[in-house]
Amino acid sequence: MAVFEYQALDESGKRKRGIIDADSPLEARAKLHQEGLHLTSLKESLPSPVPSQEIRIFRKVRVRDLAVLTRQLATLLGAGLPLTEALSGVSEQLENQTLKKAVVDVRERVKSGATFSSALSQYPKTFSSLYTNMIRAGESAGALELVLERLADHHEKQLRLENRIRAALAYPLSIVAIGILVLSFLFTFVIPRVTTLFTTFQASLPLPTIILIKLGNFFKGYWWLSLLIVVVLILGMRGYIRTERGRMIYDRLRLRVPLFGPLSQRIALARFSRTLATLLAGGVPLLSSLEIVKNIVGNRVLSEAIGEAGEGVRRGESLALPLSRSKVFPPIMVRMIASGEKSGNLENLLYKAADTYDSEVETTVSTLTALLEPILILLMGLVVGFIVLAILLPIFQMSQAIR
16 A cells, blocks of 8 residues: 555645555545545655655654554554554544654555564654664563553653643743843834933933933844844854763753752653653663663763663663762662662652652742742843833933923
């Protein structure tokens, strides 16, 4: 069965595009006609070893899409459907066209005799090494449905944590954005016109008024330069962070910055604990699990510590010993890992550690948000107060001169 990309018009005349699987172009046209679509373009999509759709940055596969796919696939397999039929059923429900095309191609590869994990490995940007290795372990153990359920749980918990953080930061960030826009408008258009009246005043102007006039004139004449400087600084920082040395310095600072450093550390530790627990529970060996976690933990300092821990395990040491030497992992977490290794209950203890750190992250974000709101309001009040003071002082001077 082939995969076709199409463009069509629905009954209301709205343009639609997507993919459909059929044995021939004629069958594809018939399927689209049954859906009430008037075909305008149809071409066969050929699979490639490195799928081109993965490099389309505007069609990124989100965690939510992957969580929905995994949960639906686990449900269909649990209902007794064969893997290829389950993939067909899931692909029909997907809205993300990049993910849908990948799933359809994976199904065709499985039909051709490839294993599910090897087919997924052809899409490394869509299905991470965590996902592929978990599926491979599930295939080897004959527990694919269970592994998919664990993967779905993993992605759903990760998604819930990200959503809570975004929701908590939405209000402070919106205040900052609105404040920047309002101040930019004031300094560029309003303040220069108001302060023009003061330049004809013969008496010396107060210092706040002089500062306000100079700032207004600068933003009016050189707002583009300010914007250019900000863009250059952002691009320069991003470029430096992408280097090996820059990334290490940036990640080290992320762990040491007051208030935000502990939050960044807890987020990384929660990701480490939950991912490692998910991999171990899915049957992936410890060394392979550490190699995968090292690449997705999101912090180069922690990544190096995990890599050194893997080397220690390879030499015959326990996992807790090299982690304690790194001085990056908190003592309580190292003790939990040591206890889990001794009792053979490492996965469950890692899950508990992940839940604990998730809870601490939510508490920390709520606390920081509660602190940020009054601080931002105070800063906005100081700026507005300075503008009002700079405008009123010359008016008071003029009124006194008239008297």
